[in-house]
Amino acid sequence: MTGLSGSGKSTLMNILGCLDRPTSGRYVLADRDTSRMSAGELAIVRNEQIGFVFQSFELLPRQSALKNVELPLIYAHGGWGSRRRRARRALERVGLGDRMSHRPNQLSGGQKQRVAIARAIVNGPAILLADEPTGNLDSTTTEEIMELLEQLHDEGQTILIVTHERDVASHCRRVIWLTDGLVSSDLPSEEDPAVREHRLRHLAEIEEAARAAGDSTHLITAGDRPC
Amino acid sequence: MLRLLVHLQAIVLALSQIWANKTRSFLTTLGIIIGVASVTTVIAALTGLKTSVLNEFETFGASKMFIFPDRPDDAPRNMYPWREIRLKIPELQALNENCPSIRQLTPITNEGANLQFRDRIREGVNITGIWPAWHEIENRSVIMGRQFTLSDEEGAHQVCLVNDEAIKELGLDADPSGQHILLNGRRFLIVGVVETLQASIFGPQTTSSEVFIPFSTMVKLKDPQFFFFVIAQVVSPEAAEEAKAEATFVLRKSRGLDATEPNTFEIAAIDQFIDQFKAMAAGITVIAGGIVAISLLVGGIGIMNIMLVSVSERTREIGLRKSVGATPIVILMQFLLEAITLCFMGGLVGLACGEAFAFAMTLPEDSPLEEASIPIWAVVLSFAFSAGVGVIFGMFPAVKAARLDPIEAMRHE
Structure with a gap:
């Protein structure tokens, strides 16, 4: 999901994530109308159906990676006995099996976001909502995180990414453009003109880089930032 | 069962919060500590005085x-x-x-x-x-x-x-x-x-x-x-x-x-004199109780203040907890339990101080307060009172935390 600032990305994301309720219309998630749910009911839906990944990670600073990942399970129905095991498995899935007892300040940005992703998937959500998941990361780490998300997607996880980076958007199967609060385009990424253009340029860059690598050490800066 | 476990978790969380802010927690509970210590000391002294006076009456001739x-x-x-x-x-x-x-x-x-x-x-x-x-x-x-x-x-x-x-x-x-x-x-x-x-x-x-x-x-x-x-x-x-x-x-x-x-x-x-004396002692107890109620009130306001600070500096954390599925009631319980635990621990420390003072009173030779000790009802009462203060003054910050909008809270700097 992409669009310019103020186009309504965050609002739609909040509604989809059951953090907010629509002022009009209905949002049906897994056959349940969430529009009239109380704050408590919405919290349970978030716990069971939604996993959040935020731009600024939002990890509890004083707690280990494992404790951070356990957080949603504390508020979950059942599964108290298997809490630690499930958190561990989630951390292994994101490739942090060797960083479980590290605190956020002992982890790099990419590792922090991996912990956040592990926390988002630990309760097996229907949708993983990622709000600018790579906004605070450099390009190399961005690639790593996108690979991880792609890998989760291949394993069957539905992922919704809110981004204004075409580079990130080009990883997705479907691209939704929002303009002034309305969906202006909703196409598979192969057909989305902006993504297409980006991919072509990206390919060209890679070719040029390959040529440049022949005679000199030329650094490639990946990704453009239209906004 | 789930509720119980969630609340158990909340107690652990409250304790770890208090431990993480040791100095602040101690200073906050000082009001409660002093309140409980002074009431238990006064009651212990009165109990001792009463015992020795009644003994005196006894030798003087209760009959x-x-x-x-x-x-x-x-x-x-x-x-x-x-x-x-x-x-x-x-x-x-x-x-x-x-x-x-x-x-x-x-x-x-x-x-x-x-x-x-x-x-x-x-x-x-x-x-x-x-x-x-x-x-x-x-x-x-x-x-x-x-x-x-x-x-x-x-x-x-x-x-x-x-x-x-x-x-x-x-x-x-x-x-x-x-x-x-x-x-x-x-x-x-x-x-x-x-x-x-x-x-x-x-x-x-x-x-x-x-x-x-x-x-x-x-x-x-x-x-x-x-x-x-x-x-x-x-x-x-x-x-x-x-x-x-x-x-x-x-x-x-x-x-x-x-x-x-x-x-x-x-x-x-x-026994008329004894009754008179008992009435007087009861009067003093009531007055002491009033003074203590005031000091606990002041202590409670201190607790409320620090809990409000705690809620505001942990707004983002509250937002995050809500976004991963903490219901308002769970958040409420977390902060309420933190306030109650603070007060309870203040009561415990205060009681220990009172107990120490009561013991000190019995030490001097020929002390008229030889029998000074804190009666069980005073122990129970001071605990109940401190916990009550925790509930009353912890409620407002806890409700504030529970009502926070997760989106707003996550944007909080």
Whole structure:
């Protein structure tokens, strides 16, 4: 999901994530109308159906990676006995099996976001909502995180990414453009003109880089930032 | 079950929060600590004082009763002339014979007199006229020589008993029996020595010279309308009410009072004084309770303040917890439990301080607060009170946290 600032990305994301309720219309998630749910009911839906990944990670600073990942399970129905095991498995899935007892300040940005992703998937959500998941990361780490998300997607996880980076958007199967609060385009990424253009340029860059690598050490800066 | 586990988690969370902010938590709970420490200390001191005073009453004689003439309130003076209402010796004999709940009694009267032995003179010494029953009633036996005999009383003999202090002051022999002293110029034979009165909370704080003479001898020395009262010993403390009723009946009968007339005498049992003292102690407890309530209130406001700070600096964390599925009620419980735990721990530390103070009070030798200790009800009450303060003052910040909008909270810097 992409669009310019103020186009309504965050609002739609909040509604989809059951953090907010629509002022009009209905949002049906897994056959349940969430529009009239109380704050408590919405919290349970978030716990069971939604996993959040935020731009600024939002990890509890004083707690280990494992404790951070356990957080949603504390508020979950059942599964108290298997809490630690499930958190561990989630951390292994994101490739942090060797960083479980590290605190956020002992982890790099990419590792922090991996912990956040592990926390988002630990309760097996229907949708993983990622709000600018790579906004605070450099390009190399961005690639790593996108690979991880792609890998989760291949394993069957539905992922919704809110981004204004075409580079990130080009990883997705479907691209939704929002303009002034309305969906202006909703196409598979192969057909989305902006993504297409980006991919072509990206390919060209890679070719040029390959040529440049022949005679000199030329650094490639990946990704453009239209906004 | 889930609820329980979530709340268990909340307690662990609260404890870890408190531990993470040790200094702040300590300073915050200081109000509660001081409040609880002061109330428990005051109550411990009062308990100790009460125990020692009641013990004092006990040795003083919980089974003692005082009878004295008393003109009825509002009655005209001429209606009950003094010579009619003053106690008379035949009345005492009637009381002795007709009141089964009264074990024994003695009239008692005091007089200041000048004492002389050889060239030593002591002025204003307290002379007491007694019957021999006095020794047992006041628990002051004759340690040397003999008590007054029936013939001493009936013959109004000029005999006397003295205490150690009088022996010292007049320079009498260690066993003065057989020596003579002048009492207002009259020659009295010393027949024995009476145990010296111990200094106590009631009565004299220092011992002084005392001389005792038979009551009938005193009657001869004084003007015929003199005042005296009666100390009676009841068979047991429980029989005090009965003894009072019996004595009232006997005296009314001997004075020929009809049913419409008021008593011309007053009977006071020692338990009245005990009741008065207990009422006073209860009053002090209530006042102390009020002061403590105020200090706990102040402490509670401190807790509320720090909890509000805690909520505001952890707004993002609250937002995150909500976004991963914490319901408002769980957040509420988390903060409420933190406030309660703070107060509870303050109560615990305060109680420990109070316990230490109470122990310190018992240490000095001859401490009047030897028995100072914190009664169970005070322990329970102070805990209940601190927890209550936690609930009341923790509620507002907790509700504030629970009501936070997750989106707003996550944007908070």
